[in-house]
Every structure is written in structure tokens, then in C-alpha cells.
Amino acid sequence: MIQLENVSKVYRTKTIETTALNEINLTISEGEFVSIMGPSGCGKSTLLNVIGLLDEPTEGKITVAGESVQNYNSKATSKFRNQKLGFIFQSFHLIPDLSVIDNVELPLLYRNVSAKERKELSAAALESVGLKNRMDHFPSQLSGGQKQRVAIARAIVGNPAILLADEPTGNLDSHMGNEVMDILLKLNQEQNTTIVMVTHDENMAKRTNRLLRLYDGSQVA
Amino acid sequence: MIKHIFKLIWNKRRSNALILIEIFLAFLVLFAVLSYVIYNMRMLSAPLGFETKDKWMVYLDDLSSKDSLEVLEMKNTLHRELLNLDNIESVSYTENINPYSGNQSRTGGDAMGFNISSLLAFVDSDFANALDMNVVQGRWFQEEDLNSTYPSIILNQAFIDEYFGGKNMIDSMLLFRGEHKVIGVVDAFRYLGEFSENQPHAFYQVPRHSKEANNLVLGMAPNTPAAYEEKVNNLISDITKSSSFIIKNIDQMKKSDSRDTWIPLIALLSICGFLCINVALGLFGVLWYNINKRRGEIGLRRAVGAHSSDISKQFIFEILILTFIAVFLGIFFAIQVPLLKIGPLEPINMYYAIAISTGIILTLVTLCALHPSWQASKLHPATALHED
Numbered sequence: 001m002i003q004l005e006n007v008s009k010v011y012r013t014k015t016i017e018t019t020a021l022n023e024i025n026l027t028i029s030e031g032e033f034v035s036i037m038g039p040s041g042c043g044k045s046t047l048l049n050v051i052g053l054l055d056e057p058t059e060g061k062i063t064v065a066g067e068s069v070q071n072y073n074s075k076a077t078s079k080f081r082n083q084k085l086g087f088i089f090q091s092f093h094l095i096p097d098l099s100v101i102d103n104v105e106l107p108l109l110y111r112n113v114s115a116k117e118r119k120e121l122s123a124a125a126l127e128s129v130g131l132k133n134r135m136d137h138f139p140s141q142l143s144g145g146q147k148q149r150v151a152i153a154r155a156i157v158g159n160p161a162i163l164l165a166d167e168p169t170g171n172l173d174s175h176m177g178n179e180v181m182d183i184l185l186k187l188n189q190e191q192n193t194t195i196v197m198v199t200h201d202e203n204m205a206k207r208t209n210r211l212l213r214l215y216d217g218s219q220v221a
Numbered sequence: 222m223i224k225h226i227f228k229l230i231w232n233k234r235r236s237n238a239l240i241l242i243e244i245f246l247a248f249l250v251l252f253a254v255l256s257y258v259i260y261n262m263r264m265l266s267a268p269l270g271f272e273t274k275d276k277w278m279v280y281l282d283d284l285s286s287k288d289s290l291e292v293l294e295m296k297n298t299l300h301r302e303l304l305n306l307d308n309i310e311s312v313s314y315t316e317n318i319n320p321y322s323g324n325q326s327r328t329g330g331d332a333m334g335f336n337i338s339s340l341l342a343f344v345d346s347d348f349a350n351a352l353d354m355n356v357v358q359g360r361w362f363q364e365e366d367l368n369s370t371y372p373s374i375i376l377n378q379a380f381i382d383e384y385f386g387g388k389n390m391i392d393s394m395l396l397f398r399g400e401h402k403v404i405g406v407v408d409a410f411r412y413l414g415e416f417s418e419n420q421p422h423a424f425y426q427v428p429r430h431s432k433e434a435n436n437l438v439l440g441m442a443p444n445t446p447a448a449y450e451e452k453v454n455n456l457i458s459d460i461t462k463s464s465s466f467i468i469k470n471i472d473q474m475k476k477s478d479s480r481d482t483w484i485p486l487i488a489l490l491s492i493c494g495f496l497c498i499n500v501a502l503g504l505f506g507v508l509w510y511n512i513n514k515r516r517g518e519i520g521l522r523r524a525v526g527a528h529s530s531d532i533s534k535q536f537i538f539e540i541l542i543l544t545f546i547a548v549f550l551g552i553f554f555a556i557q558v559p560l561l562k563i564g565p566l567e568p569i570n571m572y573y574a575i576a577i578s579t580g581i582i583l584t585l586v587t588l589c590a591l592h593p594s595w596q597a598s599k600l601h602p603a604t605a606l607h608e609d
Contacts, residue, residue, distance in 0.1 A: 049603040078528040081525070087524045093524075095521070106525050110531060
């Protein structure tokens with residue numbers, strides 16, 4: 001499902017060159033739930049961004065969902081992200097001026113889905129995370145756990161093959177974190193969604209199929 | 222997408238209210254200034270009805286206390302001798318209604334069964350020739366008209382249009398300050414200046430030797446130098462035995478008169494220009510601030526599939542929709558002025574002002590939105606998401 005061959009990412013300024021990823025080789029199969037761990041600044045989020053086509057590698061080859069994506073132009077990259085990938089972020093990234101259902105239907109807006117269908121799919125996604133009764137609320141009216149569940153609903157509303165979660169439980173207490181983790185596991189098991197999750201929490205990582213450790217941009221386990 | 226943008230605008234109505242009010246007020250100020258400017262520009266572009274280049278005015282002394290025969294002889298001599306000068310092509314005697322004199326003679330009444338109000342001028346048979354006036358129907362006065370059964374009258378087109386629906390009035394009898402026969406129509410006679418209205422005007426013939434006709438209009442040869450005034454001055458002085466008459470160049474009087482309107486006009490346009498710059502800077506600043514505040518949202522939209530062009534379009538549409546709402550409100554209030562006929566200006570000036578103000582505001586807003594929106598679209602999604 002995801003294959004990285006000798007992927008490196010180097011950030012260059014006039015005076016400093018920082019290697020964020022160093023020749024990463026990685027294969028993630030369809031339906032796998034992989035967690036990535038490592039100390040701060042080791043390149044976890046960069047790796048997730050590279051897999052999610054939010055950032056381009058300096059070197060190496062990336063294949064996602066059977067497609068070699070590094071030569072995609074900007075339009076094709078946007079379309080690919082929209083149709084194949086779902087993102088969950090530590091800080092939720094909900095738009096404060098939109099209601100819960102409007103936030104959830106955001107990916108469908110860029111897919112030319114009719115308003116009626118958008119509403120139906122968003123309501124179904126919210127129901128699957130247990131928040132259908134909060135459709136018309138605004139993000140400011142929700143708890144942290146609820147916000148992350150809305151973000152999960154937004155990530156899955158377009159039925160993507162791959163979910164990329166960047167510390168999804170990082171801003172939540174353990175109880176809410178476990179709730180979010182349960183939802184992700186359920187998605188992985190019931191819908192065979194491939195999930196790549198960056199986390200600092202060993203307990204959460206243990207619940208996934210495979211743990212990948214990074215140190216100074218290199219894969220150590 | 223438009224519905225989505227409307228939702229965003231509505232949900233942010235408090236912060237959007239300030240931009241909306243700013244655009245709305247800018248529209249109203251533009252509308253007011255442009256109405257005045259357009260009115261004056263339309264006046265300026267309309268025909269004056271006479272030439273001012275190489276036309277001179279001579280204001281003679283008051284002749285009313287002088288002997289009639291003496292005046293007759295003096296005026297005939299002056300007319301003849303002036304025409305004998307090389308650079309003088311035509312000479313006309315008029316009463317005190319002359320180009321840029323500032324004098325007005327007006328009368329009104331309902332002798333024809335309806336109310337007629339008109340400016341009046343009392344001139345001789347050479348007046349049209351001296352000022353190169355444009356006679357569009359019939360003819361100008363001739364000396365023989367003074368002896369005809371019915372005194373003649375000449376009207377301007379505005380008179381005919383206003384009171385007779387533009388129909389042909391030549392040889393008709395007009396009961397206006399007595400019974401007169403209409404013998405000609407001139408296109409215009411805006412003698413009060415190039416920014417004055419083309420009002421109904423009636424011309425009555427006076428004999429050359431009339432004591433009241435103590436002003437002269439001189440039609441000079443093309444490009445007559447100002448120094449030639451000395452020669453004219455000496456001749457008039459010799460014949461009238463007076464030195465208290467005044468010679469003026471009509472073209473210079475026109476320029477001096479125009480300056481009085483141009484100065485406030487330019488001042489208003491300058492204020493308007495500064496207003497537009499202020500509005501543009503304000504909008505530019507607000508858009509920059511909004512886009513910087515929404516970097517996380519931009520990153521998220523890119524992550525979920527928005528192309529960079531979707532981002533720039535969204536920001537441009539957001540501000541344009543706000544602008545349309547503000548301009549719509551502005552039009553709603555502005556259009557009441559011509560509809561209810563408030564103020565002295567003709568409605569057409571205000572309709573033009575509404576259209577031009579709308580165009581200026583929309584162009585200004587679009588120009589101000591282009592750069593910040595383009596910058597927003599160029600934000601790297603990973604960076605935008607990381608910074609938020």
C-alpha cells in the first residue's frame with residue numbers, strides 16, 4: 001500500500017543543512033496499522049508529511065496505493081490527497097467558523113459531490129464516531145476528545161484508503177485518548193483502512209500492528 | 222462552493238461587518254462626489270452654442286443720459302469704423318446679457334395657457350455672426366425684421382424641447398412678452414459658462430442704436446494678438462470721447478470662470494483619490510491579517526484536496542461577495558436620491574455615478590485581494606499546518 005525506497009529529506013538554508021529523513025526504506029501493507037515513534041525532532045512528522053504528499057522528499061521513490069507519486073504535478077497531488085488520503089492532526093485543525101457538519105464535509109467540497117450527498121455522507125461519518133447529535137455545534141462548543149472525533153469523521157468521510165494521524169491523542173487525556181484510539185482500531189479492523197500514526201505514547205503504539213522507531217531521521221527499528 | 226463561502230461569511234458576520242461598513246461608506250462618498258463630477262463633465266462636454274476664441278467684449282459707458290441722435294450717430298460711426306479695422310470681422314451691439322457677464326434676465330408666465338420660464342437676451346442682427354452661433358432652424362435676425370408686423374423672436378433648442386416637445390416652431394406665433402413670430406432656433410446659448418445648464422433661452426431683437434445696447438461683441442480675425450487691443454482702444458476712445466470703457470477677451474473670461482468650478486472639482490476628486498487609497502490600504506491590511514490568521518485553515522484545505530487555485534479563488538470570492546453585499550446596500554440607498562428626485566442634479570448623472578462607483582469599488586477590491594490571495598495559495602501546506 002505504501003512503499004518508500006531510500007527516501008531522504010534535507011532542509012537547506014543559506015548556512016545550515018538539516019537532514020530530517022535519511023534513506024528511509026519502508027513498506028506498509030494494505031490494512032496495516034503502523035505507529036511511528038521517536039524523540040522530538042527525529043523526523044516523524046516529516047515522514048508522515050512525505051507519505052501524505054504534503055512535503056516532497058529530496059531523494060528517493062514513493063509509491064502510495066500502487067501509484068508512483070513523486071512526479072505528480074500540483075493538481076494531481078491535490079486530487080490524490082483528496083481521494084486516497086485522510087489526515088488527523090494533534091491540534092485537530094477544525095475551522096472555528098464552520099459547524100461540525102460543515103467541517104466534516106470539507107474534503108467532499110473539493111470532489112464536486114452534491115450538497116445532499118455531502119450532508120448524508122458527513123452525517124454517516126459523524127454517526128460512526130458517535131457525534132451525530134453534535135452536527136450543528138461549533139468547534140468551540142466541543143471538548144478536546146469530541147473535536148478529535150470530528151477530525152476523524154472529516155478524515156474518513158471521503159472513504160480514503162489510508163489514514164495518516166499525527167499524534168492524534170497528543171492533546172487528549174488518557175481516557176479520551178483511548179476513545180480516539182478505539183475508533184482508529186475499529187476503522188482499521190472493520191474497514192481494513194491502512195493507518196500510519198505518529199505517537200509519543202508507548203501504550204497507544206503497542207495497540208497497533210507494527211512499531212517503527214526513528215532516531216535523527218534514520219529508521220532504527 | 223459559493224454556499225460554503227456564504228456560510229463562512231455569515232458565521233464571521235461580526236468581523237466582516239467592519240469591512241462591509243467601510244466598503245458601503247466608500248461607495249456612498251464616491252457616489253456623491255461622482256454625481257457632482259459627472260454633472261459638471263456632462264455640462265463641460267455639451268456645446269456652449271458660441272465661440273469664445275478670438276471674440277472680444279467691449280463694455281461702453283452708460284448711454285441712457287445722452288441725447289438719442291448723438292448716440293445714434295456715435296454708434297453708427299463706431300460700428301462702421303470698427304469694421305474698417307483689418308482684424309475685426311464682425312461687430313454686434315447687445316444689452317447686458319453677454320457671455321460670462323454673470324447677468325441674468327428671466328421672465329415667466331402662462332400667457333400660452335401653460336407656464337413658460339426662460340432666460341432672455343436683447344441683441345442686434347449681428348450677434349449670431351459675431352459669436353459664431355449655430356442656427357439650427359430658420360434664420361437669425363435681419364435689420365428688416367425691426368419693421369415687420371410682428372416682432373421676431375429666436376429660441377434655443379432647450380426652449381422648444383421643454384415647452385413644445387421639440388416640434389417645428391418656425392413661423393409660429395408665440396405669446397411671450399407680447400406677440401412674437403418665431404423665426405429661428407439656435408442649438409444652445411450657455412452664456413453663463415461651460416458648467417452652466419442649457420436652459421430655455423429667448424432672443425429679442427434690439428436696434429443697433431438703442432441706448433440700452435451699450436455692449437459690443439467683436440468677432441476678431443483668427444489669432445489676433447493681444448497687442449491689437451491698443452488699436453481698438455484708441456479707436457473707441459476717439460469716437461466715444463471717453464476712456465472709461467472696458468475691453469475684455471471672452472476666451473480669457475471663459476478660463477477665469479471655469480477655474481471657479483475646476484478648483485472645487487479637483488479638490489473633491491483629490492479627496493476621492495485619497496479615500497480610494499485609504500480604502501485600498503485598509504482592505505489590503507485586513508486581507509493580509511485574515512490570511513495570516515487563517516494559515517492553519519489554508520494548510521488543512523490543501524491537505525484535504527484543495528488546489529492552490531482553489532485557495533486563491535476562495536479568498537477572492539469571500540471579499541467579492543462581501544463587496545457585492547456592501548455595494549448592493551449602497552445602491553439601494555443611493556438610488557433613492559434620483560428616484561425621489563432629491564437635490565438639484567438630473568437623475569441621469571446619479572445613475573452614471575452609481576455605475577461608475579460600483580465599477581471603481583469592485584476593481585479596487587479585486588486588485589487589493591489579488592496579491593494576498595495569491596500569497597495564500599502559495600503557502601506550503603506542511604508549513605501552514607505546522608505553524609498553526
